[in-house]
Amino acid sequence: MSVTVEKALQLIEAMARAGKPVGVSQLGRDLQINKSTVHRLLDTLVRQGYACQEEDSGRYALSVKLWEMGIGVVRGLSLPQVARPLLEAAALETGETTMLGVVQEREVLIIDKVDSLHPLQIFSPLGTRLPICNSAFGRVLLAFQPEAFIEAAVAEFAPRTAFGIQTQAQLREDLARIRAEGSSQSRDEWQIGIAGAAASIHDAKGGVAGAFCITGPTARLTEAKLRDCRARCVAASQAISQQLGHIAPGPARQAAGAQ
Amino acid sequence: MSVTVEKALQLIEAMARAGKPVGVSQLGRDLQINKSTVHRLLDTLVRQGYACQEEDSGRYALSVKLWEMGIGVVRGLSLPQVARPLLEAAALETGETTMLGVVQEREVLIIDKVDSLHPLQIFSPLGTRLPICNSAFGRVLLAFQPEAFIEAAVAEFAPRTAFGIQTQAQLREDLARIRAEGSSQSRDEWQIGIAGAAASIHDAKGGVAGAFCITGPTARLTEAKLRDCRARCVAASQAISQQLGHIAPGPARQAAGAQ
DNA sequence: CAACGCCGTGCCTATATTTGGAACAGGCGA
DNA sequence: TCGCCTGTTCCAAATATAGGCACGGCGTTG
Structure with missing residues (x-):
């Protein structure tokens, strides 16, 4: 329903699949989402603590916050x-x-x-x-x-x-x-x-x-x-x-x- | 930046905090988001497998998919x-x-x-x-x-x-x-x-x-x-x-x- | 050494999307 | 039975998003 959230979740899944830092362009190509859009969504993920950016390469990866949320799920x-x-x-x-x-x-x-x-x-x-x-x-x-x-x-x-x-x-x-x-x-x-x-x-x-x-x-x-x-x-x-x-x-x- | 994604992530965090199924109205009140919006966002989370709805009460909870993503993070x-x-x-x-x-x-x-x-x-x-x-x-x-x-x-x-x-x-x-x-x-x-x-x-x-x-x-x-x-x-x-x-x-x- | 190609980033406007008030149906308790 | 709560749906207004384009930096290649 909400295409924006849908794309953000796709980004999360793609990064989880990758298991290592991925670039904006790469993600855009894989998921067929515009590079600008990917960038903005990643920015919000970073701001919220769900992803982080490698300082040198500029690539993005998921952070342990996602793991923390997941742990909360099974604990519940x-x-x-x-x-x-x-x-x-x-x-x-x-x-x-x-x-x-x-x-x-x-x-x-x-x-x-x-x-x-x-x-x-x-x-x-x-x-x-x-x-x-x-x-x-x-x-x-x-x-x-x-x-x-x-x-x-x-x-x-x-x-x-x-x-x-x-x-x-x-x-x-x-x-x-x-x-x-x-x-x-x-x-x-x-x-x-x-x-x-x-x-x-x-x-x-x-x-x-x-x-x-x-x-x-x-x-x-x-x-x-x-x-x-x-x-x-x-x-x-x-x-x-x-x-x-x-x-x-x-x-x-x-x-x-x-x- | 992306307010929609931001709200969706807030929903995830709120549900993780709760640790048990939560209602749409409750979430809306806690996060000060309109009930309709909460409902639509939860709908997308459910569709993407990140949340599920209790059949009888209609309340929502996070699913193990989030845990699965998190596990992937630490494995990486x-x-x-x-x-x-x-x-x-x-x-x-x-x-x-x-x-x-x-x-x-x-x-x-x-x-x-x-x-x-x-x-x-x-x-x-x-x-x-x-x-x-x-x-x-x-x-x-x-x-x-x-x-x-x-x-x-x-x-x-x-x-x-x-x-x-x-x-x-x-x-x-x-x-x-x-x-x-x-x-x-x-x-x-x-x-x-x-x-x-x-x-x-x-x-x-x-x-x-x-x-x-x-x-x-x-x-x-x-x-x-x-x-x-x-x-x-x-x-x-x-x-x-x-x-x-x-x-x-x-x-x-x-x-x-x-x- | 320079030109190229790719990278992440920022800007901007049309437009598709989200928003949120209001109304509906169902369940529960008084 | 009435009132209040729940989750759900609809719709028009408004807003945030999409994505083309351009910039600066970097590595590679010719």
Whole structure:
């Protein structure tokens, strides 16, 4: 709606993508915005503290103020807070990397994690995005999205390896199974050599708030161990969901659940 | 300059401050912006993925996209990357909390840290701001700022406790001493019961890039231990500075240092 | 050594954009 | 049921934006 703000946000995103100082002309070319306009917008960003200008080269880069605002966002969310101790516990007990993810623009965004202590680790820094269709981590999130969201995701599905889910039909089946069971596991599907288990976290309104994942090298995660990890994911996710105010749906098998 | 973008950024900051969903009218009142304008700007923020609207209440909150952008900022900086292992090492060796800070709007912004394992800890989450005049951590940063910056900071200095630096004259002296020595330590000055040591980190251009700090309860940090921490800060900061391409000024005492 | 091309910056006017008052629909509490 | 609050929409007036153009500085190239 507001074209000016839209352009300013595009500038921010472009600078974030670049990861290093960028020039006015460069930004103008990339985003097809007039150089004067870019300059004026950058000027306001600098004035507000969101960007800063390299003294010698004159190029612009984002400042830590943006990081500070972002930190405020996750601090405001209750999910990372309640999930943190469970991430640590699961990482300690299994010795593998544990991760917390949420849906962001049809992908999985890793918002917190605890690294394994093994020398062989999964490389995925905070803020990394993972495909939503090609791993258990993504699919436990995808399964509980609105119908239209799922359709769009399934439509653009493509296998990344020769293992795991290969067709859209299989994907739909798996999503249905996840909706019933609430957890999943995968192996060599996103990347050869990586396996993982995941379970969905739900909030007070019943919607999916995030996913709890334990991941590691296929070599260490035998089928038995992966099942164990999956059970841990389920337990952790349920604990988190409960703390978020989620009332377990309890179809019939768990009738009690007083209060 | 660009009033529209300025207002949009104000909205972002206001929502970050709130830490929870806020209403259109509320934001309009707080920032003295017309309700219609607020609504339209929020609409663009939502469309661009930076904010989202609570379905039931209609209130708005920032989304994780802002966090994602912020993460990209610190990932682009080399300082946190090279400092991380040294933060961990110092925390392990001393058993105390280690922190990495940069200057942000006349305050110290904590951009990374490794927590002590002691039950008694310093509470200061990532993204916390500390005063720049009232601790060693702040002053090693302040000492190397431009003249005007220092003047402004000194002008608004006020002691927070009855310990440590008490007057503007003392503060100026201390800053001069820090410029000569490159490190500092303080005790009971920012908060009663907290002590810390810090050293400044410099980049290739010679400017100050950040500060390395070891902090803990006054009870544990005896004078001897605090001196030890200070020495560790100096060593770590020099190592980091070197990796950032800083050429040690080497007044005379270390003439060699080839390559 | 000079000419060129690119850089960031500043100015200016037509114009497209924002502005903000007023009105609407829905929810909540009295 | 009434009143008050919320988020949302509309529209004309006014204003801030857009983007062409020009300037000074810098690095490279001919």
